[in-house]
Amino acid sequence: MSIDDLDGVFAALADPMRRQLLDELVGRGEASASALAVVVPVSRQAVLKHLNVLDDAGLVTARRSGREVLYRARPERLQATAARMSELAARWDERLDQIKRIAES
């Protein structure tokens, strides 16, 4: 997961409507944009736009079922974000070790 991906996740979650949609998907397991548009105060078109942003960030996945497209949440993406932050912390440990080595030599 690159820093840009990390940013994509943060950007996607910045919008309260997208967080609500993600919550709905977590609760329902799977839902179409039409079904989601019933529970939020925006149009199906607007819901689709938000779902696309979530999809780009890897936070939802879509599959076709007959004439519908069903969306499902991918909470593992948030775990990946946490893992990425741990990696960045490990990098600082390495850098501090190098500083120590140079300073003590």
Place this chain on the structure above:
Amino acid sequence: MVTDRIEREIAIAAPPQRVWEVVTRAEHLGAWLGDAGAEIDLRPGGRLVLHWKDHGTAHGRVETVEAYSTFAFRWVTFGGDEPTDDNSTLVEFTLTPQDGGTRLRVVETGFAGLAVAPDQQEKHLGENTEGWRLKLDELRTYSESVHA
């Protein structure tokens, strides 16, 4: 758990003056942070450039210079050359004398404050958002709720 702050420290058996040199001088920055050289204008607002053999070049801006005690810079984590609050994270080193040596602490912050670049903003978000900031605790709570 997702956290927006990285904090690490280490004990070094060398005085703060020596550690300060290693942390702030181009010859050393280009070895422990970059791996193919660095340039630095060591004063607030001064430019920082880091080179890597395999990863190109990163640009930064010196923020704080308090000799032998505090050194901070912003560096760009994606796109663009000039660090701003929206495209960079802040790295702050604090040197504290300890047992004849130095305790060196580094804190990197601002990951959750990264905003998307203007062109990406248009592509991803359209006109329905303006300069947001995601609160860290909000994301953490959210992350925990979807795993509950």
